[in-house]
Amino acid sequence: MLNVRAKYEDVLRVEGPLVLFTFEDDASREWAVVDKALRGFLAGAKRSGEFSGKKEEVLLLHRPGVKASHLLVAGLGKKKECSLEVVRRACATAVKRLSAAHLERASIAPPEVENVNEEEVVFAVAEAASLALYRFxxxxxxxxxxxxxxxxxxxxxxxxxxxxxxxxxxxxYLMRDLQNTPGADMGPAELARVAKRVAKTCGFSCTVWGKREIEKKKMGGLLAVNKGSSREPRFVVMKYVPKGAKRTLCLVGKGVTFDTGGVQVKPGDYMNDMQMDMSGAALVIAALQAVAKLRLNVAVIGVMGLTDNLMGNTPYLPGDVVKTMSGKTIEIGHTDAEGRVTLADSLYYASTLKPDLIVDFATLTGACMVALGMHASGVFGTDQQAVEALLRAGERTHDLLWQLPLFDEYSEDVKGVVGDVSNIGSADRYGGACTAAAFLKEFVGGSPWVHVDMSSAILKKEKHYKPKGGSGEPLRAVLSFLQERVTF
Incomplete structure (x- = not known):
């Protein structure tokens, strides 16, 4: 990963490659200083149209006439429209251009953004520069x-x-690496080992249960999905509990390490990224790592049921009725709606811990992707204050989130015929993200709860500082949410 450090130095004293930012309709302070030293050369480049300062436009000069060996100027667009996200994207464009030019080190002057303090701008610059150069x-x-x-x-x-x-x-980076690792190499046991390693490194506890313990806990949902696999399931509980923490947040992650759809198998094109169906669990593991390193004064518990959904000799079948840890039964309407079946046990277990808030993360439905595309994840919940706080965190970080409805009618749609609830809604394909959320609501035991359907976790093409494949979203929003010390 890129090594980033902070050190104040006058831009005219920098000897290696230097990055400056400027606006389309105004000159930044650093631009003006360097332009004066260059006797108006940069202003001349603007007048000639060689460089305009538009968003994500860059101009790279070799031996520009100041101490810097290279000068890269990155555009921020119109000054009044500049935001932290504009800065992140400009920064990502700049460092990619420097890397493409085979430059190994550089200095960057953070721009001034109206109504944003320097600390926030520096954070955005350092974060975007690091994220933009990710490679798997x-x-x-x-x-x-x-x-x-x-x-x-x-x-x-x-x-x-x-x-x-x-x-x-x-x-x-950790979340992206876990997402991108092939399912053959990142099964339930391997992902549980990553959780254990992170906990040991960061100094908090991690408990992993094997199949025997899962059976003792009567986690019938997790066991049912695992029936078609030769790899045994795992159940992971990570606990970061700092002294003096007055609030407890439980993060629950869907951990299906590969999803074929079960006996109701997915079409080929829909199976290509299914090693990433554990993105929720990857987010939880990575979040616990960051929370511990940031030393946040909030207790955070991570809960994950891990399995794959395969088609072995004895898979679970449509029409099966599964008894979960809560005692409620699930009528299996479709074997490719497996994530919510595993989450039924994870959510109920989380509710027994009596946290102040449960937030679950899952690549749960194609319906949410149809509704929102790959630019935002859907949010549902019973705690509107927490939902709104998470939405604000998404706006701050541009890990975009959008609230979707959880009307009582959706709960009616998931009532079972022979079981208590059905894992697919009675409205067929309509409102699939909403009925999936209503299904999960049945297992939170009345705890304050938020559900995130991670439709932006997997990208089909690179965008700015987010790569094709595992995007790592919406982890940054979650960490921002926690750092704001929201009252749950």
Whole structure:
């Protein structure tokens, strides 16, 4: 990962590559200083149309005439429209351009953004620069040996912001790595080992139950989905409980390490990314790592039921009735609606811990992707204050979230005929994200609860500082939500 540090230095004293930002309709302070030293060269480039300052536009100069060996100017668009997300995207464009030019180190002058303090801007710059250069190359046998950007100095005294940005970026890298690892190499046992390793490294507890313990706990939902697999399930409980913490938040993650759809098998094109159906669990593990490193004064418990959904000799079948840990029975209407069946046990177990809030994360429905695309994740919940706080965190980080309805009518739609509830709604394919959320609501035991349907967790193409494949979303929003010390 990119090594980012904070050190204040005058832009005219920087000797290596230097990155500046400026606006389309105004000159930034750093632009003006460097332009004066260059006797109006940058202003001339604007007048000639060589560079306009529009969003994500860059101009790279070699031996520009100041101490810096290279000067890269990145556009921020119109000054009044500049936001932290505009800065993140410009920063991502800049560091990618430097890396493509085989420059190994650089300095970057954080811009001034109206109504935003320097600490927030520095955090955004350091975070975006790190996230933009992510690569998943674990399985590449011939790694490219070209030089890349490896070191970045942010010209600021806000070292704390850079440190926090690194912790967040490390967590996002972890989540992305877990998402992108093939299902053959990241099954229930392997993912549980990652959780144990993270807990040991960060100094908090992690308990892993095998199949025998899961059977003793009567987690029939998790066991049912696991019936078609030769790999045994795991149930993971991670606990970060700092001294003096007055609130407890429980994060629950869907952990289906590969999803074929079961006997009602997915069409081929829909199976290509199904090693990422454990993105909810990956988020929970990465979030616990960041929470511990940030030393947040809130108790956070991570809960994950881990299995794959395969088609072995004795898979669970449509029409089966499954008894869950809560005692409620689930009528299986479709074997590809397996995530909610496993979450039934995870959510109920979380409710027995009596937390102040439960938030679950799951790549749960295609219906949510149809509704929102891949740019936002859907949010449902019984605690409107927590929902709104999470939505605000999504706006701050641009890990976008959008609230969807949880009307009582959706609960009517998931009532079973031969079981208590059905794992698919009676309205067929209509409102699928809403009926899935209503199903989950049946198992939270009255606890304050929020559900996130992670439709933005997997991207089909790269965008700015988010790569194709596992995006790591909406982890940054979750961490921002926690750092704001929301009253649950």
């Amino acid at each position: 190359e674990k399985y590449k046998t011939e790694k490219k040996k070209e030089k890349r950007l490896t070191s970045l100095t942010v010209l600021s005294k806000e070292a704390g912001a850079v440190k926090r940005a690194r912790i967040v970026a490390e967590a996002v």
